[in-house]
Amino acid sequence: MNPKPMVSVVIPVYNEEKNLGALLGRLRPVLDGLDRPYEIVLIDDGSRDRSLEILKGFAGEPGIRMVELTRNYGQHAAILAGFSLVRGEIVVTMDADLQNPPEEIPRLLNAMEEGGYDVVGTIRKARKDSVLRKIPSRIVNMMARRITGVHMTDWGCMLRAYRRPVVERMSACHEHSTFIPALATVFAKRVTEIEVAHEERHGGESNYPLRKLINLQFDLVASFSDFPMKMLMYGGVAMSVLGVLFGLFLAVARLVYGALWAAQGVFTLFAILFVFVGMQFFALGVIGEYIGRIYREVRKRPEYVIERVHEAEEVKP
Numbered sequence: 001m002n003p004k005p006m007v008s009v010v011i012p013v014y015n016e017e018k019n020l021g022a023l024l025g026r027l028r029p030v031l032d033g034l035d036r037p038y039e040i041v042l043i044d045d046g047s048r049d050r051s052l053e054i055l056k057g058f059a060g061e062p063g064i065r066m067v068e069l070t071r072n073y074g075q076h077a078a079i080l081a082g083f084s085l086v087r088g089e090i091v092v093t094m095d096a097d098l099q100n101p102p103e104e105i106p107r108l109l110n111a112m113e114e115g116g117y118d119v120v121g122t123i124r125k126a127r128k129d130s131v132l133r134k135i136p137s138r139i140v141n142m143m144a145r146r147i148t149g150v151h152m153t154d155w156g157c158m159l160r161a162y163r164r165p166v167v168e169r170m171s172a173c174h175e176h177s178t179f180i181p182a183l184a185t186v187f188a189k190r191v192t193e194i195e196v197a198h199e200e201r202h203g204g205e206s207n208y209p210l211r212k213l214i215n216l217q218f219d220l221v222a223s224f225s226d227f228p229m230k231m232l233m234y235g236g237v238a239m240s241v242l243g244v245l246f247g248l249f250l251a252v253a254r255l256v257y258g259a260l261w262a263a264q265g266v267f268t269l270f271a272i273l274f275v276f277v278g279m280q281f282f283a284l285g286v287i288g289e290y291i292g293r294i295y296r297e298v299r300k301r302p303e304y305v306i307e308r309v310h311e312a313e314e315v316k317p
């Protein structure tokens with residue numbers, strides 16, 4: 001009998017000294033129970049506490065691989081670093097703070113293998129985070145849906161499973177700031193979502209203050225759409241048109257009410273100003289459009305990805 005394909009679990013770690021012991025304590029039995037080969041890839045993302053030491057201690061155990069990064073690159077970059085090393089056919093990502101219960105991994109794998117999916121996303125049932133942490137996520141989720149055009153309910157939950165080809169395609173991208181769940185949808189055909197439990201952070205504090213969340217949000221918007229630039233262009237055009245209309249209105253009012261009306265030309269100046277400011281915005285948008293194109297080129301995302309070539313087998317002469 002063929003053994004089931006290997007599973008790699010990728011976990012970014014940044015200042016999680018209080019959680020690592022408990023994490024492996026819960027993750028190990030779950031993975032042992034899967035009855036298939038597995039590896040746990042832990043990436044130390046430049047932690048400033050004792051996380052690295054603790055991880056080094058684990059590194060000798062079978063099935064555990066530890067990656068040490070030179071500094072803090074951020075959660076998504078750390079996961080990508082893990083992706084470049086994984087050996088499994090199925091790759092599961094999760095957080096180190098036990099907010100994603102390891103016990104959900106078998107369900108994730110089942111969903112993937114039974115449904116033949118490339119990516120299995122997750123929806124956090126009864127999310128255990130503060131309101132201040134939930135509202136920004138809601139906005140992120142909404143924008144991500146718009147931008148990627150993929151209907152995922154919850155983008156932020158990192159407990160996800162990807163098939164190896166999707167992971168390889170993501171690793172091949174040369175992007176500096178990215179948002180992995182969104183990037184995956186660029187390369188995956190069959191995507192699904194399941195509900196998973198969510199827990200309180202085991203120990204320590206969230207590494208995502210508002211500043212980092214805003215950054216992440218900007219990564220998402222800027223890497224996956226040129227919406228902000230388009231806004232500039234549309235806004236500029238709208239402003240110019242309004243300026244012209246205002247000017248026309250002033251001209252008509254001048255004819256009707258005489259020269260004293262409209263503060264002796266001050267209003268007219270405003271109308272002219274609007275037209276020019278609008279044109280400037282538009283021009284900035286056009287420049288932005290070119291920069292956007294350069295950005296897309298530099299990113300070197302593949303233009304297309306072939307899943308498989310279907311053809312009749314070659315007939316031998």
Ligand code: UDP
Nearest residue numbers: 012013014045074075078095096206207208
């Ligand atoms: N993380 C990381 N680098 C960072 C920030 C976070 O590797 O710069 C890891 C962190 O150790 C955890 C995961 O990313 O495993 C999610 O972070 P956190 O729990 O702080 O985020 P939240 O749950 O508040 O979204």
Ligand code: MG
Nearest residue numbers: 095097099201
């Ligand atoms: Mg967390």
